[in-house]
Each structure stands twice: as C-alpha cells, then as structure tokens.
C-alpha cells in the first residue's frame with residue numbers, strides 16, 4: 067500500500083482507513099482490557115467498559131474522523147464508544163498514554179465523553195442516551211441563529227453530527243426533537259446510527275425495520291441506509307446472489323446475531339438449509355471457505371469503508387441526514403453478535419489471541435501503530451496528520467458581554483417577581499446595547515404566561531425565513547406582536563420541556579462552540595422543570611451557561627390546581643450542580659440577581675442560574691441603603707436584623723414575604739429584637755456552609771460561610787421558624803449550622819385549587835401558622 071502517495075488514490079484512502087479501523091478496534095479494546103484485567107484493583111469492583119459497542123463503530127469513526135470530518139464540524143459520540151474517541155485522539159497525538167491507562171480511574175479518561183473532565187476536545191458530553199443525539203439538532207439551530215445575525219460566516223457552517231446507538235432510537239426525546247427540528251427547518255445535521263440491532267439487554271425488534279425511515283423522512287430528513295458492504299453487493303451480483311440477498315433481508319435480527327457469533331460453519335449450514343436448493347446458491351457458497359463466508363455475511367455497510375465514504379459524499383449538502391449504518395456489535399471480536407455482549411469483555415486469552423493476530427508483540431500493546439512495521443506505521447501516521455480533522459483549532463474563548471453595574475428596578479409599590487423579570491428584560495430589549503443584543507430567549511409554549519412577551523414584542527421571533535404576524539396585519543387587537551425574522555431573538559418552542567432544556571444547553575455552549583457568547587434566558591412553568599430534568603442535568607453536566615426562570619411556582623399557581631404547583635423545585639435547585647438557585651422576594655432583588663446572573667454565566671468559574679419566580683404581587687419594601695444587595699447575591703440578608711440579645715428569628719424565602727413580615731410584626735412585641743432573615747438562595751447558603759465544613763478535608767482555606775456569618779447575629783441557642791412555598795427541607799437544615807432549634811414550614815403535600823388565603827392557611831404558610839410555630843418554639847420552653 068502506498069498511503070502517502072500524493073494525490074491519494076481512492077484505494078489508498080480506503081486501505082488507510084481500514085488499517086485505522088483496526089487500530090481503533092484494538093486500542094479501544096485494550097484500553098478496556100487494561101482497566102479491567104491489567105491495572106491493579108483495590109476494591110474488587112467491576113471497572114467495566116464496552117468493547118463490543120466500540121468495535122461496532124470503529125469503521126464508522128475511522129471513515130468519519132480521518133476523512134469526512136472537517137474542522138468546523140462538531141460531534142456527539144455514542145457514550146459507550148468513548149474509548150474509540152480517545153483512541154482517535156491518541157493517534158492524533160492529543161491524548162496521553164497515562165490517560166488511556168487510567169480509563170475509568172480518578173482523573174483518567176472518562177467512561178463516556180465529557181467536555182469538562184476529559185483532556186481531549188469533546189464537543190458534546192454524552193452518557194444519558196438520546197440527549198447527546200438531540201442536542202446536535204439544537205446546536206445546528208444555534209449555528210443558524212449566529213449565521214443569521216452575521217456572527218458566523220455562512221461558509222464556515224459546520225455539520226452537527228451525532229454518532230448514535232440504535233437503541234437510542236427508543237428515547238422519546240429523539241422524536242420530540244425531530245418535530246421541533248422540522249418546525250425550525252434545521253440543516254447541517256447528520257445522525258449516524260450504529261445499527262447493530264442490539265441494545266443492552268437483547269436484539270432489537272424486527273418490526274421496526276423501515277419504520278425509522280418513514281419517521282425521519284416525514285420530518286424532512288434524508289435517510290441513507292447502508293445495509294450491505296461492497297463485498298456483499300458484489301456477491302449479490304453473482305449467480306445465486308439474489309437469493310442470498312433476499313435471505314439476509316428476511317433474516318430476523320436475533321438469528322443474524324446468533325449466526326454471527328457462531329461463525330462460518332453455522333452460516334453455511336443455515337444458508338444451505340434455507341436456500342441451498344435455490345439455483346446457484348450452493349455454488350456461490352462453495353466459493354467461500356468458512357472464514358470467508360463469515361466475513362462476507364458480516365460485511366455490512368457500517369463495516370465497509372467504501373460504502374461509508376460513498377454515503378458521506380452523497381450527503382454533501384445541508385439537508386439533515388440520517389445514516390442507518392448496519393453493523394455487528396463486537397465486530398471483529400470473539401464477542402461479535404452475542405446477545406450478552408454489551409458489557410461482555412474478552413477474557414485475557416481472547417485478547418492475547420487478538421493481539422497476536424494483529425502482529426502486536428507483547429509489551430507493544432499501547433504502540434499507536436503497533437504490529438504494522440515501521441514503513442506502514444509512518445505512512446499511517448502521515449495519513450492521520452493530513453486528515454482535515456487534525457487541523458481542528460482549539461475551542462473558542464469568546465469575549466465577554468459587558469454587564470452594567472446595575473439593572474434598573476421596575477417601579478411599582480406592589481409587584482411580583484415574574485412581572486419584574488419581564489419588565490427588566492423588556493427594558494434590556496429597548497436599551498439596544500450589547501447585553502440586550504446578546505440575550506436569546508426561549509420557552510416551551512409559555513412565552514406569554516412567563517412574561518417574555520414584552521421582550522419578544524420588541525425583538526421578534528428568530529426565523530430563517532420571514533414569518534408575518536397575521537393577526538397584527540389584520541389589525542386584530544392583541545398584546546403580542548410577534549413577527550419572525552432572521553434578527554429575531556426569541557426561539558419559540560413547542561411544549562416539550564426536554565427540547566427546551568436542550569435548546570438552552572446548545573445556546574449555552576455557543577461561546578466555546580462558535581466563538582460568540584450568547585446569554586440564553588429560558589422560561590418554563592416551575593413545576594414542569596421536572597419534565598425536562600434529565601436534559602437540564604445534561605446541560606449543567608457539560609457546563610453550558612444559561613439563565614433558567616421557573617415561573618410561576620408553588621401555591622401561587624393555586625387557581626391552576628395541584629398538578630401545576632411546584633413543591634420540590636427548591637430541592638432540585640439545591641441539588642443540581644452547576645446551577646445556582648435563587649428565589650427573590652422583591653423586584654429590586656430580581657434586578658440585582660439578574661444582573662449577577664448575566665455576569666456569573668460568563669465567568670470561567672461561574673455557572674448557570676435558576677430563578678424561581680411567581681405572579682403574586684406583593685408590597686415592596688423601602689430600603690434605607692444598599693448594604694443588603696451584596697448579601698442577597700450571597701444568598702440571604704437580614705430584612706430585620708436581630709438585636710444582640712435576640713434569641714429567635716423568622717427565616718423566609720420568596721413569595722410568602724408578606725406573611726413572614728406580618729408574623730414578625732405581631733411577634734416582635736413579645737420578642738423584641740426578633741430577626742427576620744430573607745434567604746434569597748437556600749442553595750448558595752447550603753453550599754457555602756458545606757464547603758466550609760469540608761474545607762478541612764479538601765485542603766481549601768476554610769473561609770467563613772455566608773450563612774455562618776448571618777446566623778452569628780444570633781446566640782447558638784436561638785430558635786428559627788423557616789418558611790418557604792416549597793419543600794420545607796430547603797430551609798430546615800439551617801438549624802444545623804450553629805445547632806439551633808427549627809420549626810420548618812413549607813409544602814410537603816400535593817397542592818389543590820384555591821385562592822392564596824385558603825391555600826396558605828391549609829398548607830400552613832400564613833402569618834398565623836408562622837406565629838403558631840414561633841409560639842411553640844420560642845415561647846414555650
């Protein structure tokens with residue numbers, strides 16, 4: 067083979083990619099083997115890894131990464147093919163041996179590709195199947211958004227590619243995303259299905275044959291099915307070949323898998339039994355020995371470099387394309403086709419046999435091009451370094467969007483936090499500065515009811531093509547004037563909350579992906595955060611940056627009934643890493659916290675931010691100074707500072723501020739110096755507290771935590787009544803900070819319809835409940 071010959075012949079390219087396919091299969095298998103059988107174990111636990119899932123994809127990944135992929139393309143890799151991605155970067159010189167050897171160990175390469183933890187470039191983290199696929203559709207929408215705004219030259223558009231397992235096609239979020247993608251006319255998206263017809267537990271349903279084509283084509287996708295490899299196609303053209311093809315087409319998935327595992331003799335026996343009497347079949351089969359017959363029968367499209375290259379070349383336009391690449395799970399390994407091979411692993415004897423068959427000498431297992439001989443190794447290395455993907459630049463470091471020192475507080479003696487949020491956004495839309503221009507809003511069909519309408523009226527919907535507001539044109543009165551155009555800044559989504567969170571995640575990765583920082587603001591009814599929770603977690607896991615607004619929340623949705631009242635979202639906010647949860651009570655807090663969020667979302671050590679808001683208009687407080695502001699950002703401030711000898715405080719979060727204040731006013735007569743603490747972020751307070759506690763073990767400097775500081779205004783034997791329209795556990799822990807007694811109020815049962823006085827009384831959130839709890843705790847020793 068003369069791989070380095072310039073210009074390269076197609077045949078040379080194919081040979082090089084085939085050789086690389088073998089390298090990837092070997093290195094991924096050895097990486098898993100090393101972690102399980104070579105590396106010393108200390109805990110007796112299974113390490114794991116997926117040799118069969120990797121082998122299923124190595125041809126596809128070889129053809130893609132070393133030939134078809136361009137530097138501007140981005141790929142989400144099937145989670146359990148992670149070792150193949152690392153092997154690719156190992157061949158490219160981007161990954162160290164040390165990392166491979168520490169696969170699944172602390173600080174080593176991760177089980178599944180991770181943007182934040184892996185040391186190789188990872189475009190999209192994957193792990194929870196389906197999400198990594200769907201996010202590529204939203205990334206292509208983000209790319210279109212930037213192109214439309216002139217922030218990315220159209221000629222630099224990349225392809226957003228998902229390499230997916232076929233069982234991922236069972237995930238509902240795939241179809242939610244297909245529908246949304248169709249509405250937005252997405253383009254430049256490739257989904258390549260590793261169609262091995264095996265999931266974790268079993269072989270997949272034969273009934274689905276061709277159904278995926280229908281579904282995807284209906285949604286505007288081109289479907290390219292790569293069923294047969296070139297060798298098979300050649301055999302089908304020979305006498306008897308048609309019968310063989312028909313047999314393959316009718317063979318149930320499970321039978322095909324079992325025969326693959328059994329090998330050449332089994333194939334022959336079965337084929338002879340089924341179609342041996344058909345004209346020319348016996349002769350056709352006789353022309354292959356058992357090994358060659360096994361090879362022929364498993365020469366599926368996804369294992370044939372030429373077939374893959376032809377398919378990639380045929381999709382060289384912007385039409386979203388799904389490739390159904392037929393493969394064998396465990397191809398080329400003794401595990402091939404076995405239904406239990408998902409977590410199956412070659413035993414030491416089997417991997418040594420594989421090593422020997424590849425001419426790799428003992429001790430040379432990690433050699434990137436081991437067993438090939440010096441010349442071939444050099445040629446292959448040169449081929450790899452010439453692949454377009456090798457020239458991929460590092461991820462962008464987008465300039466920050468300036469955030470002013472203050473965002474103006476909306477005027478009004480009575481306001482809700484949701485109204486304040488909408489007004490502040492609308493003011494930003496009017497202002498016309500970089501901050502307003504960088505904001506992108508999105509909502510799953512709740513744009514109006516979460517108060518994004520004002521922003522959208524000013525900035526419009528994002529559409530690649532113009533979209534007229536028919537009602538407006540017909541002069542039908544409506545508060546919403548929504549025209550869609552390329553400069554629009556609101557991405558309208560259907561109800562599916564999974565899509566909403568994936569949209570936020572894709573927008574929140576715009577800076578590293580495309581070099582332009584966007585400030586995504588997404589609104590959703592607070593209770594329906596749970597509908598997209600895995601996608602929210604997924605976005606946070608890869609450190610995408612966005613502002614999530616859950617509104618309305620809690621019992622303030624009383625008129626909507628129990629199914630609409632969020633109860634445990636404060637705990638979600640506290641429990642979700644890479645997401646700071648705040649729940650302001652007053653409009654000026656909303657302004658301070660939104661400003662903080664826009665800044666925090668952009669800081670390297672920052673995170674996404676979640677604001678839990680509501681529609682309850684409450685009297686605003688007058689401030690005598692702005693000393694509270696910094697504390698509000700830290701998570702809480704004394705609305706009424708306790709006196710030095712006070713032994714009690716009421717602690718509240720969010721919309722029940724008036725009840726907390728009323729209770730305080732009643733109680734302060736009997737308890738002079740009673741404190742009133744407004745916790746703007748149970749999340750930050752808790753995290754600061756546990757970080758201080760952990761400092762001794764984490765080796766960090768034990769900085770005093772904000773909650774320690776706040777509660778040090780009270781003696782240690784003081785008592786607290788805590789109250790939140792949500793799970794009481796969000797605040798009850800405060801007693802543990804300095805050993806205080808606590809009476810926690812909050813909702814811990816499903817809601818029901820009712821007005822606020824009824825509901826607050828029923829769920830014990832009204833002033834009387836606070837006073838009762840206080841009396842019991844503070845006064846009756």
Ligand SMILES: Cc1ncc(C[n+]2csc(CCOP(=O)(O)OP(=O)(O)O)c2C)c(N)n1
Nearest residue numbers: 119193194195231232233234260264265266
């Ligand atoms: C949401 C989710 N559920 C379950 C799993 C566990 N899991 C990992 S891989 C897998 C099956 C994958 O099959 P397929 O996508 O066909 O990939 P293959 O290994 O066959 O290439 C399952 C159920 C997961 N990772 N994510």
Ligand SMILES: [Mg+2]
Nearest residue numbers: 232233264265
């Ligand atoms: Mg599969």
